[in-house]
Amino acid sequence: MACEYSRYGLNPDRIAQIETLVDLISKTDEVLPSSIFIYGHSCSGKSFVVTSLLEELQLPYVRFNCVEVFSIKVLLESILKKYCECSSAKSKNTKRSDVHEPCENMMDLVNKLKSKSQGIDKNSKLFIVLERSDRIREMGDHVLPALLRLSELTGLNICSILLSEVVWEKFYAKMGYSDPISLHFPQYNRDEIINILCQSYNSKYPLGFYKSYLNMFLSTFYRVSRNLLNIKSLAEKIFIDYCHPIETGEIRMDDVSSLWRWIVPRLKIALQQGHFLASDHLNNQPGQPLSITNGIAMTKLNLPFHSKMLLMAAYLASHNSSKSDRLVFSRHANKKKRRKVESQSVKNNLISGPKPFSFDRMMAIFYCINDCEKLHTSLLMSQVSYLLRVHLLDTFGDDMLNEPKYICTANFDMVCDVSRSINFNIVKLLHS
Known part of the structure; x- marks a missing residue:
């Protein structure tokens, strides 16, 4: 099973979660669960695994980031449009229509989905993937319960997949709740981070040399940040400076202790600038200490x-x-x-x-x-x-x-x- 998902390009360190999702959504002769709730810290592979798996299994889905959904009307109309596209593709008698259909509220969505499903195979699937789903709580008390029970309300084979960084207990509504199937994505440990970073490694130096560097690098930064994107960005920048004395012939590649002493001052400076770990403005001139260029750094500070x-x-x-x-x-x-x-x-x-x-x-x-x-x-x-x-x-x-x-x-x-x-x-x- 691990080799199969690695061949598909999915995350090899999320095999347990992938197998659970495959059991839930891949069988053609079974009804989909009404809702699946996937939670975990940021950069734990939730969105990547879900979308990659749906693409690989060729299952129709519509994906939203709830931070970008400024109106419930936009969300509902996009769901209706995607279902119409999927149903018209599978039904030979239904003509595809590009006419925009307004959908003002959840009742409109339920009624229009029922009307569109007449004469269409009830087993045709549709997945609604909602990233940052905790933002749905701000759209009204009725929206989240309705999305969790959309397959029950419409009688269609629709599954809502909610992705969030908070636990399910933080979601609250006064009535109408149907508890989803919960799936946890834990944070990556050191070995998993090293495996992921090595997958995208592309350099003239041996892979074992890079793994040795990552072990030393994570001994310092793993306690500071466990965000995979931050660690990847900074590790690649510092690795350039780590290899500089090898390029100039000052230090041999197998002299790990001398390379470590060379890179320690750069690591200290990077640690002091903790809020710039994910930025692109580290002054990474080989042979010079890492620094932050004031003019560029502040204007690119990644804040809302x-x-x-x-x-x-x-x-x-x-x-x-x-x-x-x-x-x-x-x-x-x-x-x-x-x-x-x-x-x-x-x-x-x-x-x-x-x-x-x-x-x-x-x-x-x-x-x-x-x-x-x-x-x-x-x-x-x-x-x-x-x-x-x-x-x-x-x-x-x-x-x-x-x-x-x-x-x-x-x-x-x-x-x-x-x-x-x-x-x-x-x-x-x-x-x-």
Whole structure:
């Protein structure tokens, strides 16, 4: 079985999960399960395994990333369109129609699927793959239960496959739930990461030499990040510098200890820049220490828009005095007085350094500088958690339960470059 899936190009370290999915969806004479819930951390192979398996078995499916679905209408109309394409392809008597059919709600979808299925084989399959399915909870209390029971409501052979990074217990609805079949994708261990990275290895150096390098590399970075894409990107960049003394003839290929001493300073610099692990702007000139080029690095900082605005709010809260908030952010403040202090504000703030601030103050500044409707608290907390994880924010004090305090650790150059990337002038809001 392992050789068969390796030949198909599927992940050889997910054989147990692949076999379970094959048993559930591949048999032609059995009814599909109404829903399958697949969960695990990011970069654990969920989307790749599911889509590759459906492609390999030539099963019709429609795939969505729920982060990109801005309206439930878009989701429902795409499901209806895909089913019409699959049914018209299998039915000789049904003419294929390219006319767009509107579908406003779940009841419309159920009724139209029933009408389209008349005269068509009821066993024809359709899979609905929903990535980041936890976002469906924001579309209404009825949407997720209906998708889980779509095959029961329509009488068709439809299976909803939900992919998520959170466990099923975090999904909640008041009524109508039908528990799906759950399948867990665990994080990759060190040996599995090495096997995956070696599959895409393409260099003049022997594969055993590269495996030895990966073992040393993961002894340092496996505890910092287990995101496969981050590790792959950084491992390939540092490997160029690792091989530089071999190219120049300074160190032999079999002198592993000397190569390790050569690469240790580069690894330390990369560890200090933890939030740039997945970026493309590591200065990787062979023979020179790894560094971050300020101008390019900050504009390419891989953060969503609201995370960048939260970073702006955190920097302002950390460098402005709380007494100046009304003067700086109030629309009714004296504009002449505000312009008077702007000339000396930047220099004084850089000298004074960051100061601790509360979460409520940061959120108040966030909504002052960002003209948007009130966002869900859990979404903002997840963005704050990410900024803490990449060391752009840091905690302050011991009482993080009752009165959490934070400090913005981003430097002035970084904040200015990020603000330019979103057309936001942060300098005029810095107050001494």
